[in-house]
Amino acid sequence: MSLNFCFLGAGNLATHLSKSLKEKGFNIIQVYSKTNKSAKTLADVLNSDYTTSPAKITINADVYFVALKDAVFDEVLSKINLENKLVVHCSGSLPVSVLSAYSDKTGVFYPLQTFSKQRDVDFHKIPVFVEANSEEIQNKLIQIAEKISDSVTVLESAKRKYLHIAAVFACNFVNHFYTISAEILKTKDIPFEVLQPLILETALKVQEIEPEKAQTGPAVRFDENIISDHLNEIKDLKNYAELYNSISKSIFEHHQNLK
Amino acid sequence: MSLNFCFLGAGNLATHLSKSLKEKGFNIIQVYSKTNKSAKTLADVLNSDYTTSPAKITINADVYFVALKDAVFDEVLSKINLENKLVVHCSGSLPVSVLSAYSDKTGVFYPLQTFSKQRDVDFHKIPVFVEANSEEIQNKLIQIAEKISDSVTVLESAKRKYLHIAAVFACNFVNHFYTISAEILKTKDIPFEVLQPLILETALKVQEIEPEKAQTGPAVRFDENIISDHLNEIKDLKNYAELYNSISKSIFEHHQNLK
Structure with a gap:
């Protein structure tokens, strides 16, 4: 599975998840964050590109992980051409449908853990809950999740x-x-x-x-x-x-x- | 230090504390509890005598550990001749002075932990807070506490x-x-x-x-x-x-x- 990922957000969740994916051999090609320091710090760890401008977010990734505060989803996502891209958010409370305005391939990837930058976590022990708007996407997310976690469950938005x-x-x-x-x-x-x-x-x-x-x-x-x-x-x-x-x-x- | 102990109460705290003291070589000679089952269960573990009647509580112990609900302290303690005996309660919130009506040698022995019968705990890691109405008693309590815990602190009732x-x-x-x-x-x-x-x-x-x-x-x-x-x-x-x-x-x- 040679997939290119772009991370929208460079907070605690984005940091731990992207590092864990990279360790398992996935390519993280770019990190976006509103603040230069956060974007650069994470990009340095991942050895990836970074930007602080939504307009400069890469169009070359296969999967876009949205790890932003929900209030700014639209502000960022509306600036990217996400046609045919897989767009996945990491929120516990937002339904998968909030992404349907931006792409027809959408999903959720929710790791149930509390992340702090100061602490390393063993991602294998973190339960990951996935959901998608099609079975094909769902299977793809399960495949990705199973690379980093021993506990992957499909769970609908309401639950x-x-x-x-x-x-x-x-x-x-x-x-x-x-x-x-x-x-x-x-x-x-x-x-x-x-x-x-x-x-x-x-x-x-x-x-x-x-x-x-x-x-x-x-x-x-x-x-x-x-x-x-x-x-x-x-x-x-x-x-x-x-x-x-x-x-x-x-x-x-x-x-x-x-x- | 060859001391004989009597435990008043056979709940979670009394169970773990008395077992830990016994493991360190102290003699527990009797357990009192209102209910026969609790008294017998703990006495069996400690290989000690037991009673459910305050009037039959031994007068041969050196130290009486009071691990009872505070509302029943008087009901039990008033029935025992505690002259010259060391009487110690294990409550976080009661001052040492609540025992002064029963003996002139009084103290507090408060292990800061949550105890369940189903779970073994390593008493060495539990901070124990002691207090007494004289320096002599205080030193005796420190000696006892240091046999079972790596963290013993003198702390006044108000704190x-x-x-x-x-x-x-x-x-x-x-x-x-x-x-x-x-x-x-x-x-x-x-x-x-x-x-x-x-x-x-x-x-x-x-x-x-x-x-x-x-x-x-x-x-x-x-x-x-x-x-x-x-x-x-x-x-x-x-x-x-x-x-x-x-x-x-x-x-x-x-x-x-x-x-």
Whole structure:
């Protein structure tokens, strides 16, 4: 499969995905990003061309990976002649149909992971969800995805959106709770490091046990003294008492319903 | 150090802590629990005596570990003659002073971890926070703690409470969000397993990177289209849209303030 790829976007996802594809022997011929620094940084790693101008995006690629914020899709895609090109976006929440205005060969390639530039990830372990507007394109995307991931699934747009919402809770909101806990510790000069083993064990548990069976803490025990004491302590810390209260209620109600 | 221990409580914490102490050569002579099954199960593992009656709790131990729900402390402790005995509780949020009515040798031994009966944990990696009402007792607790943990810190009650609040966010609330994400996936028949690599990576990231620097997702990008679309999808699913909205706002505000 000798395919030429163009990456539209040079953020965390684009960086990890393009590097992984290149390692598997695919050619990345160009990177587009709005900012010169991002475009050049990724192009250097990939040994590819780069541009910051939508009008100068190559017409010689076979596959265009769109890893842009959805608000700027049209601004970029409308400037390229994508006739007969395979155009693929990487968004969890957008349907494949958002690309139909630009090409008749469209697809989705959604790796379910959180990417940071500072951390390498093993792409083989990342579940990739694909979708396309034809079976031919779908098979092509499966072939590409299977080169870099051990877990490739075809999933329609409506379901993929739920996957994305679940990921927002399980990753983005979870990370914000790590941030809040760091902030709470900081008020008493306690280093965040003391929480790291707890955070890791909490994530390791649900690799084996269903999360609702792994629930611990004052809310699931309905330990009212502790809860009201905690609420009182953090009452002046942003809206954290409000969050504490509504999540504790949610935990309690969930586990009441299980009984 | 040939000390005899009695465990009051046979829950997850008591189970892991007593097993770990026994492995290091301490004698656990008795376990008390309200329920026969819990008391017997742990006593069998420890090869110790057990009772379900506070009046039959041994007076021959040197150290009494209180791993009970705080609401029942008095009900149990008031029935034992604890004169000259070292009485230690394991609670994150209760001050050491709650024990002063029962003994003049009191302390706290707080291992910062989430314990489940189904999972073994390596106690050496668990940070233990100790406190006592005298330096002599404090040193004794440090000695005991250092036998089982590589990370032992003296921490006063007021600060330990903040550690507990931070742990509620970083572990209990986090686990509830894993539960919510599993529930969201279930509505579309998607197995929870697909989220496991993401959950693990999210926890691994903050072993290296400060959590606020690891934040990803629609809220930190302020991707309004995605956010309002997600809110609309889950509007009938319990109070999850409300939680989604308030946490997204909290993420956005936190990161606005960093700029």
